[in-house]
Amino acid sequence: MDSAPNIDKFIDSSNKFIDIKFLKPLSKYDNLVTQNLHAAQISTRPAGANGLWCFTLLPIVLIVYSLQYEVSTAYKLAACLSAGLLFYNILFHIFICITSLVFTSGLGAGCLVSGLITSTLVYSFVNEGTIFVLLFAFPTPFIFCVLLKHLLSYPKTFTLGEAVIVAQSAVISVNVIVAQNMYNLEECEDADLVNGVVITALSTVGLIVTTLCLLKKESRTLRLFIYIFTAAAAFAVIQLYTLVGLTCIPQLFVFLFMNTTRAKLLAFWLSLVLVAVFVLVLRTRQAEKATTVTRKTFHLLAAGVFATGILVDLRLIEMATGVGFGLLILVEALRKSDIEPISSALQSAFLVYSDEKDCGEFALTPLYMYCGLGFGLIAPREAPKLEQLAGVLSVGVGDAAASWFGKRYGHKKWHGQNRTVEGTLFNILSQIMTVYCLSLFDIIDCKNAVFRTTIAATATSLVEAKTDQVDNLVLPLINIIAFQFTHALS
Template structure:
């Protein structure tokens, strides 16, 4: 009896704290059913022995962010055929996500399916119909795009939740799995199909990025398949060497004999890029020096200290987005591959490299990094870079490309610093976010955009109004969500920018 009572108390407490500021009628009609659904899924996961990241909610709403952004851009803007294809496939992922949520609300048995089930098949058909009817694509091509993507999404979702306890919430697992699945199908379409993309420079960049990401994927797979006896420095060097040779062979076959001088010229000498690269290199050196010195001291870094790396990463992306979008696109693709590779080596248990990386992780790990992987730095890099992949060329693109920098590098960092030092009034008793931090979050984003406009580094129509709407949206979400900020805030900012698209 007492146990049942305590469960009811916890249930009511979660409902009360999650949306305390809304009118009661709105709570009962619209919000309460979703809270009850969320709690039912949490109970089913606990009963099934599945451990998600320990937070109050599952973040089910995250599954709609990426498909919504893709579909809005595909509908309202002039985008490439590839972009439209990916948007249609994302709708299938959203349909399956909704069905997956309904299945989880009944039982977690859906996670134990080893094969494709009815929900996945139905979601595949939704994408196939969109591709075949609205984009007038060949039926075989539509099936080849939709079926592998949905199947991969199903496998990744189960892999995230079953094989890596305490690493993801359900919503975070959905969002990460969606991103990987859509990135994979994008690369495959570019490799095996000619869909009429004519930008020679972007094709050059995409070739390099896709090759590097593919190589890292193969290296990570090889590290994963090593036995305990094979996990030594010699085998690691062999795997990296084979990966390097594979990359050279692929680039040679696609770009041509002089691919290496061409790449070096593009990075360092074309359009005076050597100055930009030198600035980035100086920031990287600063970050490495601080990281090594702090690791040697073995003193746990505070939240504010960790935000210093947010500032350094944001300076890299801000300078690239303002001065040379194509170069930062190339750099972000290679940088993401390197971060994934470093994390894979840390988890590979190959000494002494893995031990050194683990020491740095112990010092700088976030309280959200309680699972199998250090997802926070990967999320940070992906957050800053995701607008490059999601925002098509249009009048308001220069501002929207800064969504990650503004939401994470500026707003979240400002909120963390001021909230921890001067914050007094908390949003609620179980939340460490303060009203002062949120206010500074919003003001700092607007102020940054105003400064960029003042120094004529950025100029789009009604940019202050649009930035204000995005800042308020991301600031309020940052104050109330318990999902990883680095993952969701840039996408929320992009949706807010899209909501004000008429102003651009």
């Protein structure tokens, strides 16, 4: 009879404990940062906190994995770069609690010291020469600093924590991809082809976006875009020939279609994409605002792509992830380009499917979801499939399940949050059941998989219940870290 009141008391006491022990001590520093952001005339995305803790997530993931496994030279480079950026961000976060000048002043001693530390780490652990260090290590903190300030210049688009993760990911990824191509850091089957296709796709999209930005608004017509697209396609072919060789087209055809399993996987992905496009067009024509639960449908469809790719063919999903990311950036650029009728159609879809976090210059929620699902690919190839599925479990399964169950059956809300305790519990349960089924049918082979998932899902779900940061971006990284700290159980 008294079980329900006792549960409510336990939940209330847990809420108060978390707030008093963990959140309130951070709020003092968070308020100082907010004041300095306002003094520097920086308008971040409206949220309850700045996400000061987010800068630690990606470096922890990369550094811990490089210690746990015998990783490739490219992975060592990523870990060293992240360690240098971690040091820079520690300095940066100390100074932003003190003064707003860190946002307005030029590149200072912090970048110089961080550049020297990054260079020392890369020189010591990557075993490349001085020119390599000068190209890919020393400039990294400077580039990061410039990019971070640029991201924060877009009003109401990023919180500080989100901007830091985006800048870290971009700087490290570009450095590693270019270094791989120039120095052949990763020696494995199809590495040159996969890296060449990804570089070609991203650089071609970058060329199109840059051209659109340079054009005056009145010059942006559909006919001119067709010319730009044609020139970009020619550029892509030439670059692919340069990066991969004269046989790049036959190599790509063989890679994609001459493997029966890979061809079936591509057909399955195409069917999911067609379903997503059909639903998107149908809902847009109805002009009916999508609910949170409706938006999570796309999480499940995208999770189906990433999950099957990770479980069946890592090389293919790595290539597809790079190409797909470029296409998403291109779609967002076209939405903002005022090229009719393309921009109007994309804007109509955006208005239907946008949520309260898409209040800034760009529609970042789809990009965050895509990156979140793909964050599991950060795990080395030697890591268990369970860890490579971290993004799928946290974003594609847990977050979607929590949203549906919380909206339908949730009553008890977390203190100061719109999320329900029932949704959080179902978040944990859905991840556990997914891993249990995958283990039951021998789809994944990992010792103590269910127990490790219980720990990781609990940690991730509690953070999801209390954070104001975009969960698609931070939850996969937290899930990976939780799996890393249960590594001994595998």
